[in-house]
Amino acid sequence: MRRLMIGTGWKMNKTIRESLQYIELLLPLVSGVNNIDIFVLPSFTALQTVHGALLGSNVAFGAQNLFWEDAGAYTGEISPLMLVECGCRYAEMGHQERRRLFAETDETVGKKARAAWDHELVPIICIGEPERPDRLGDVEPLLRRQITSALELLSEAKVARSILAYEPAWAIGVGAEAAESGYVSRVHGLARAIVSERFGCEAAAGIRILYGGSVQIDNAPEFLGAPEVDGLFVGRAALDPLVFARIVHMGSEWARRNA
Ligand code: PGA
Numbered sequence: 676m677r678r679l680m681i682g683t684g685w686k687m688n689k690t691i692r693e694s695l696q697y698i699e700l701l702l703p704l705v706s707g708v709n710n711i712d713i714f715v716l717p718s719f720t721a722l723q724t725v726h727g728a729l730l731g732s733n734v735a736f737g738a739q740n741l742f743w744e745d746a747g748a749y750t751g752e753i754s755p756l757m758l759v760e761c762g763c764r765y766a767e768m769g770h771q772e773r774r775r776l777f778a779e780t781d782e783t784v785g786k787k788a789r790a791a792w793d794h795e796l797v798p799i800i801c802i803g804e805p806e807r808p809d810r811l812g813d814v815e816p817l818l819r820r821q822i823t824s825a826l827e828l829l830s831e832a833k834v835a836r837s838i839l840a841y842e843p844a845w846a847i848g849v850g851a852e853a854a855e856s857g858y859v860s861r862v863h864g865l866a867r868a869i870v871s872e873r874f875g876c877e878a879a880a881g882i883r884i885l886y887g888g889s890v891q892i893d894n895a896p897e898f899l900g901a902p903e904v905d906g907l908f909v910g911r912a913a914l915d916p917l918v919f920a921r922i923v924h925m926g927s928e929w930a931r932r933n934a
Contacts, residue, residue, distance in 0.1 A: 678712055679926050680906030681714075681909070681919075683714075683908070684715075685716060685718065686772070688718070689718065691720060691721045694718075695721075698725060698916075701715075701916040701920055702729075702732055702734065704920035704923075705733065705734065705923045708923055709733055710927055710931060710934070711923070711926050712735065713735065714736060715735075715736050719739075722736070722762070736762070736764065737763045737797075741755050742755075742787075743786035743787050744790070759794050764796065764797060765798075766791040766796040766797070766798055767799040768788060769800050769801040771801065771803060771842055781821055781825065782824055784800060784825045785827055785828050798825075800826075801887075802818060802821040802866070803842045804844065805843075806844070811858070811861050811862065818862070818865060819869050822839070822873070825839075826873075826874060829874075835878045838882070839883070839885070842908065847910065848911070853891075853898075854888055856894075856897045856900075856901040860902045860904065863901075863902075883905035886908065887910060889910075890907050890912060892918060892922060892925075895907060895925050895926075896925055899925060900929065907926065909922060
């Protein structure tokens, strides 16, 4: 059975000092939670400090982006080696904001996923459509392209241990509304079927598919109970550590009841 994950990416929020304050508030609130995976994705500048603050805890962390080469003439980029040195376990790629504002493509997402695994960083690969579709069938070609490009440079065993985050752009951010849980289940089922077809059933059985997009305390239980949802990737609601801790506990409770 796939282990439930609850995570948050802080986007371009929180200085080093604020990141430390967050972790200091969060850890005592979630210290007893050991039946799910918990992660935070701070900004690059806070990674080293967050590493120190999380040592020995049940909360893992990672970066919101990475470059696909180890070193070289790539001004402004951060390599997987640098992330490993900071103690990261995860590296995110393909977020809608990066696709839209920073020209991230399916091809670069695939290179990043391979570079991450080359250094044993677990990729958290964001996929999802830019606009609300009329029918599920309308998103299939895009999902197929995103998933295939993201995973095609990986072995089946690595695909099985990777993470997809389904985050439709229309459900993300201020003013947006979360997707309906029934729709999310259907998209996740479709994504898993695509993985199975292309990469095999071991890959499809292992890969975890998180939902992200306007997740909050109120709608978290609905998504946790939705078939095919292996966890939640929370944005702005989780900028408050008390809210994130509540959602972590909801996930833990759900996993306990469904063990
Ligand atoms: P949101 O962001 O929860 O603020 O909508 C989700 C995300 O971008 O991961």
